[in-house]
Amino acid sequence: xxxxxxxxxxxxxxxxxxxxxxxxxxxxxxxxxxxxxxxxxxxxxxxxxxxxxxxxxxxxxxxxxxxxxxxxxxxxxxxxxxxxxxxxxxxxxxxxxxxxxxxxxxxxxxxxxxxxxxxxxxxxxxxxxxxxxxxx
Numbered sequence: 001x002x003x004x005x006x007x008x009x010x011x012x013x014x015x016x017x018x019x020x021x022x023x024x025x026x027x028x029x030x031x032x033x034x035x036x037x038x039x040x041x042x043x044x045x046x047x048x049x050x051x052x053x054x055x056x057x058x059x060x061x062x063x064x065x066x067x068x069x070x071x072x073x074x075x076x077x078x079x080x081x082x083x084x085x086x087x088x089x090x091x092x093x094x095x096x097x098x099x100x101x102x103x104x105x106x107x108x109x110x111x112x113x114x115x116x117x118x119x120x121x122x123x124x125x126x127x128x129x130x131x132x133x134x135x136x
Contacts, residue, residue: 055113
């Protein structure tokens with residue numbers, strides 16, 4: 001039982017460390033009055049010496065009703081990156097509102113990554129990151 005608790009605590013600490021170290025980058029759409037900030041387009045750190053690079057990133061649309069109401073905030077997503085670099089399952093870790101969640105998930109479904117490699121072979125992994133919706 002002690003070993004199980006120690007394992008869970010260690011896994012949580014590693015996950016928190018990974019999430020804390022994710023870089024932020026702002027994507028802007030000059031045709032709209034908002035920006036979305038998401039994790040760096042260069043790489044996401046998974047564990048020491050392991051990286052996942054974003055190849056294709058589509059910024060989410062800002063929900064029209066939220067833009068009119070001047071609502072801003074973050075949606076945290078946990079994303080499964082499959083061995084072929086496509087997005088698998090997407091879990092909403094922290095919700096802002098249904099409209100924001102939907103736009104964040106729809107955008108991330110279109111993303112493409114260079115997969116994590118273990119022993120030189122692509123493997124699936126999970127990455128957690130925020131998508132920030134803010135008005136200009």
